[in-house]
Amino acid sequence: MQTSILAKAQRIVIKVGSSLVTNEGKGLDHAALARWAEEIAQLTKLGKQVVLVSSGAIAEGIARLGWTQKPSAVHEKQAAAAVGQLGLCHAYESAFRQHGLMCAQVLLTHEDLSDRTRYLNARSTLLTLLQLGVIPIINENDSVVTAEIKFGDNDTLGALVTNLIEGDALVILTDQTGLYTADPRSNPTATLVQTGVAGDASLEVMAGGAGSSVGTGGMYTKIIAAKRAARSGAATIIACGREEQVLTRLASGEMIGTQLSSVTCALAAKKQWIADHLQLKGSVTLDAGAVRALTQSGSSLLPIGVLAVEGEFLRGEVVRCLNPDGLEVARGLINYSSQETQRILRQPTGQIEAVLGYIDEAELIHRDNLVLC
Ligand SMILES: Nc1ncnc2c1ncn2[C@@H]1O[C@H](COP(=O)(O)OP(=O)(O)O)[C@@H](O)[C@H]1O
């Protein structure tokens, strides 16, 4: 008999979606929050560490402001998020206090996770909170980010947080029982997928977008989140947050919803951070020989194998490595800026100093700072 992956997981990230948190946008579902707080308290009694990623700030702000529909203007959504986030935190604090648990608000932006120092700070804050027995409640800092630099959906944020704290499992609670073979809202004959492997491309085909105006991303972003979480070795469960005792039953081993196991080897922490960048400032296009050296021989990238440079980046930033057809084959921390790279591309390593007047490193991207896609 199969056992839920939550039974063994010690460090768990639980993500709850807007439709659940705000009762389909009608306003905070205090009864649901109370149930999750009670169940999370049970998990902590079993010795598990829990981080909660909660959506719902925008939907709750809209409800509090008395607006009848989601605004399209970014500044209005940001204003709604600021109003709603306050309500969200207050409600979680009261719910967890009933069980003698303290919680903490952590609002993250994409920049917090792409800047190495801020990433490490966020990691140590979260790990310290967990050690103190505090439940971190995370959301995107919606009020200060623009559309271009948003995580966009909290499924992605949940996966990145799982990678950040090296969680064993990501539990995505939503308004459906799990992943179906097609969106059950429009396909009543669709059936539940009970188990699968995170990263299996066939799952992406089944998953559609959000079924309500309250949610963002739908099932697709949850499947991609499972793929991301698997890169640090975490398994993902997608289940219905309205199901009775869903978290405690999962923790006791019961198979509920969709369970996606991770079969890939976990990337080392620094490579994980490199892989987790969502927006990159530039790319280098490699010749076929360099592509082979990276993907088949585990070599570093040397300037001689670079055909072109796109975008503007500084030394130490993460860039994409494209094959001659423009497909991303790797990404890594580059040792030279875009301007310097432009000057040394196609040059043998021995020429770097002659061209630039100095040499920082022999490699453009060292293999230790390179992640294959
Ligand atoms: N294959 C699928 N299986 C289940 N749900 C799906 C599928 N494809 C699309 N969906 C939709 O995804 C929705 C859940 O995502 P979303 O609305 O973003 O919720 P949340 O707020 O929990 O993130 C479901 O209500 C459903 O309509």
Ligand SMILES: N[C@@H](CCC(=O)OP(=O)(O)O)C(=O)O
């Ligand atoms: N940060 C946003 C959440 C956006 C989002 O991903 O929503 P959902 O798809 O419901 O998890 C908010 O709090 O409103």
